[in-house]
Amino acid sequence: xxxxxxxxxxxxxxxxxxxxxxxxxxxxxxxxxxxxxxxxxxxxxxxxxxxxxxxxxxxxxxxxxxxxxxxxxxxxxxxxxxxxxxxxxxxxxxxxxxxxxxxxxxxxxxxxxxxxxxxxxxxxxxxxxxxx
Amino acid sequence: xxxxxxxxxxxxxxxxxxxxxxxxxxxxxxxxxxxxxxxxxxxxxxxxxxxxxxxxxxxxxxxxxxxxxxxxxxxxxxxxxxxxxxxxxxxxxxxxxxxxxxxxxxxxxxxxxxxxxxxxxxxxxxxxxxxxxxxxxxxxxxxxxxxxxxxxxxxxxxxxxxxxxxxxxxxxxxxxxxxxxxxxxxxxxxxxxxxxxxxxxxxxxxxxxxxxxxxxxxxxxxxxxxxxxxxxxxxxxxxxxxxxxxxxxxxxxxxxxxxxxxxxxxxxxxxxxxxxxxxxxxxxxxxxxxxxxxxxxxxxxxxxxxxxxxxxxxxxxxxxxxxxxxxxxxxxxxxxxxxxxxxxxxxxxxxxxxxxxxxxxxxxxxxxxxxxxxxxxxxxxxxxxxxxxxxxxxxxxxxxxxxxxxxxxxxxxxxxxxxxxxxxxxxxxxxxxxxxxxxxxxxxxxxxxxxxxxxxxxxxxxxxxxxxxxxxxxxxxxxxxxxxxxxxxxxxxxxxxxxxxxxxxxxxxxxxxxxxxxxxxxxxxxxxxxxxxxxxxxxxxxxxxxxxxxxxxxxxxxxxxxxxxxxxxxxxxxxxxxxxxxxxxxxxxxxxxxxxxxxxxxxxxxxxxxxxxxxxxxxxxxxxxxxxxxxxxxxxxxxxxxxxxxxxxxxxxxxxxxxxxxxxxxxxxxxxxxxxxxxxxxx
Numbered sequence: 001x002x003x004x005x006x007x008x009x010x011x012x013x014x015x016x017x018x019x020x021x022x023x024x025x026x027x028x029x030x031x032x033x034x035x036x037x038x039x040x041x042x043x044x045x046x047x048x049x050x051x052x053x054x055x056x057x058x059x060x061x062x063x064x065x066x067x068x069x070x071x072x073x074x075x076x077x078x079x080x081x082x083x084x085x086x087x088x089x090x091x092x093x094x095x096x097x098x099x100x101x102x103x104x105x106x107x108x109x110x111x112x113x114x115x116x117x118x119x120x121x122x123x124x125x126x127x128x129x130x131x132x
Numbered sequence: 133x134x135x136x137x138x139x140x141x142x143x144x145x146x147x148x149x150x151x152x153x154x155x156x157x158x159x160x161x162x163x164x165x166x167x168x169x170x171x172x173x174x175x176x177x178x179x180x181x182x183x184x185x186x187x188x189x190x191x192x193x194x195x196x197x198x199x200x201x202x203x204x205x206x207x208x209x210x211x212x213x214x215x216x217x218x219x220x221x222x223x224x225x226x227x228x229x230x231x232x233x234x235x236x237x238x239x240x241x242x243x244x245x246x247x248x249x250x251x252x253x254x255x256x257x258x259x260x261x262x263x264x265x266x267x268x269x270x271x272x273x274x275x276x277x278x279x280x281x282x283x284x285x286x287x288x289x290x291x292x293x294x295x296x297x298x299x300x301x302x303x304x305x306x307x308x309x310x311x312x313x314x315x316x317x318x319x320x321x322x323x324x325x326x327x328x329x330x331x332x333x334x335x336x337x338x339x340x341x342x343x344x345x346x347x348x349x350x351x352x353x354x355x356x357x358x359x360x361x362x363x364x365x366x367x368x369x370x371x372x373x374x375x376x377x378x379x380x381x382x383x384x385x386x387x388x389x390x391x392x393x394x395x396x397x398x399x400x401x402x403x404x405x406x407x408x409x410x411x412x413x414x415x416x417x418x419x420x421x422x423x424x425x426x427x428x429x430x431x432x433x434x435x436x437x438x439x440x441x442x443x444x445x446x447x448x449x450x451x452x453x454x455x456x457x458x459x460x461x462x463x464x465x466x467x468x469x470x471x472x473x474x475x476x477x478x479x480x481x482x483x484x485x486x487x488x489x490x491x492x493x494x495x496x497x498x499x500x501x502x503x504x505x506x507x508x509x510x511x512x513x514x515x516x517x518x519x520x521x522x523x524x525x526x527x528x529x530x531x532x533x534x535x536x537x538x539x540x541x542x543x544x545x546x547x548x549x550x551x552x553x554x555x556x557x558x559x560x561x562x563x564x565x566x567x568x569x570x571x572x573x574x575x576x577x578x579x580x581x582x583x584x585x586x587x588x589x590x591x592x593x594x595x596x597x598x599x600x601x602x603x604x605x606x607x608x609x610x611x612x613x614x615x616x617x618x619x620x621x622x623x624x625x626x627x628x629x630x631x632x633x634x635x636x637x638x639x640x641x642x643x644x645x646x647x648x649x650x651x652x653x654x655x656x657x658x659x660x661x662x663x664x665x666x667x668x669x670x671x672x673x674x675x676x677x678x679x680x681x682x683x684x685x686x687x688x689x690x691x692x693x694x695x696x697x698x699x700x701x702x703x704x705x706x707x708x709x710x711x712x713x714x715x716x717x718x719x720x721x722x723x724x725x726x727x728x729x730x731x732x733x734x735x736x737x738x739x740x741x742x743x744x745x746x747x748x749x750x751x752x753x754x755x756x757x758x759x760x761x762x763x764x765x766x767x768x769x770x771x772x773x774x775x776x777x778x779x780x781x782x783x784x785x786x787x788x789x790x791x792x793x794x795x796x797x798x799x800x801x802x803x804x805x806x807x808x809x810x811x812x813x814x815x
Contacts, residue, residue, distance in 0.1 A: 023540075031475075117468070
């Protein structure tokens with residue numbers, strides 16, 4: 001089931017999901033894998049930075065409020081790193097989170113929880129389209 | 133005295149005039165001699181007479197009476213105005229004895245002494261005395277005189293003047309009385325009242341000053357403000373204000389702090405007002421210093437209360453924002469899991485999705501329960517039901533409910549507990565809640581793979597339970613308010629870490645309700661935290677309590693269950709669940725349908741939602757109870773309302789049990805099995 005329609009083959013489309021809610025991260029991983037993406041998950045900003053360095057995802061979906069390093073700080077760290085720059089999607093539970101905050105932190109897109117699978121897939125596809 | 137100064141020049145003038153008159157008199161007597169003087173002398177006498185008349189007019193206009201007391205004949209000659217002052221008709225022959233009769237008895241000795249001294253010294257006298265008239269009127273006069281000497285240097289008479297100073301004296305008495313009254317009033321006022329003259333010297337100070345400075349009022353009189361011993365900055369302010377009032381004649385106000393003799397800081401407001409003389413010039417400054425310490429303290433309290441309210445309001449807003457976030461958190465995996473179930477037929481994936489839904493629904497339920505606790509905490513309605521309870525059992529239950537969280541993060545838990553049983557007199561449910569909250573926090577704020585420890589000790593008559601983690605730790609500032617309601621840990625100082633900020637406040641409340649204490653320590657950010665709960669132990673071992681789990685209940689017979697809920701999905705899924713565990717269920721979505729159906733068919737029990745659109749669940753229960761078939765029907769209130777007053781209402785409406793949504797499978801099994809065993813049926 002590969003309907004991503006991007007320039008990469010399915011195994012080349014790498015997504016990193018970052019969420020301290022383990023269930024949330026794993027469910028999204030399973031859904032994205034069902035749609036042909038190669039997915040890794042991390043449950044903290046620090047773990048995600050390590051995976052980012054090795055896994056080189058084109059898209060990262062990150063929660064914002066996490067213990068320790070927040071999603072904002074994680075995005076800053078990614079943007080400051082010398083590794084290939086991915087597209088960053090902020091997954092937020094706060095409806096009032098301002099776009100300017102996420103944009104300032106380095107995110108490309110913001111999606112409010114709980115999101116439908118269609119919305120998330122559309123968001124990820126647009127990120128891959130912009131990456132080509 | 134002021135009046136003496138004022139009239140002294142006038143008296144000197146009068147004496148001069150009297151002398152002139154005397155001289156004229158002698159010449160007058162010479163005038164009686166045969167007229168043999170030349171024209172020049174006549175002109176000179178006429179001129180002198182005119183001058184004397186003019187002078188006499190001036191003297192009488194000034195209210196001055198003149199006299200000459202001829203000692204050789206004891207005859208007293210008075211001017212017309214002197215007669216007026218002493219209340220006798222002009223021209224009445226007067227002797228010194230008659231003069232003395234008019235003098236107030238209390239002043240007579242002074243007058244005699246003054247005259248005798250003047251005669252003995254051949255000098256002057258001057259004094260004030262009172263004159264008593266026939267009609268009882270008393271006049272104040274100022275009398276003065278000079279002894280006249282004869283050729284042999286012996287006194288031959290006294291000439292002088294008297295001035296009626298009654299009005300001035302009375303006015304002065306009024307002023308003196310007013311000053312006395314002011315001093316009396318000032319003494320009883322809490323304010324410090326003082327007066328400064330144009331030289332910045334204190335001329336009046338109320339006695340109140342002593343209580344506030346430790347120095348008596350007399351200390352200040354005659355001193356400049358710079359000599360009061362004030363701090364130099366305050367003295368400079370006083371100087372500027374006094375100067376301004378003296379120069380501009382406008383009142384000024386300023387405030388200052390002062391440390392009283394007891395070391396207490398006091399807050400004053402000083403009002404400085406100008407006092408004017410007859411020429412409209414500022415002659416002094418009246419300063420009233422009011423002690424506003426209490427008012428200032430109240431105002432400060434109001435400001436602090438306002439700030440506290442603002443902080444509370446801010447916390448509430450943060451709380452609401454966090455609540456939305458926390459509710460969305462579990463909704464996201466539930467939504468994903470539901471979609472996974474839709475897209476896959478893989479049994480393992482579906483099982484995994486189901487587990488996620490169950491776990492996140494539990495999390496959502498906990499959030500809602502925490503919300504309910506907020507209401508109980510803030511209204512002080514949190515109550516505990518004390519019974520003997522084994523601490524081991526409490527800790528094991530808390531661990532059991534936290535284990536899934538620890539497992540999910542691959543965290544290890546080490547528990548050290550004494551082998552001897554420890555008994556507490558407490559509410560088992562609430563005690564479990566205490567340690568469940570602490571363990572949940574430990575897991576939540578610690579990295580995956582870290583370890584959490586529980587260490588239980590007996591210390592005197594108390595059991596101490598220490599829950600330690602290797603998590604994000606606490607700053608010194610966080611430790612201070614970590615147990616406050618709605619306060620969350622801000623490890624990075626940028627974003628909240630999630631959670632409603634209720635858990636630890638609830639822990640503190642519950643521990644204190646059990647007569648215990650909770651404290652926290654941390655070596656700092658990212659250095660872990662240790663929460664210590666101390667709870668009083670029971671001395672005697674309690675009887676072994678029976679813990680009956682649903683699995684120990686006997687298998688139930690098939691039942692027919694009525695489900696009433698206007699949420700069609702809720703009613704339908706509960707009916708499906710009941711059927712899935714081997715019973716029959718009928719779902720209806722309105723209260724009236726439920727009442728009608730209960731009258732038609734025989735049910736074994738009914739789950740009734742309270743918030744129905746047509747008639748309330750309470751009405752449904754009461755109407756069912758009024759039917760022959762419904763009188764003994766076990767009724768279970770299934771509701772989102774879990775407050776004490778809601779439970780009271782359902783008890784009053786003859787419900788058999790009150791269960792809050794979501795209904796857990798264990799609870800459903802327990803209730804159904806109780807009904808099947810006949811335990812839930814009303815007698």
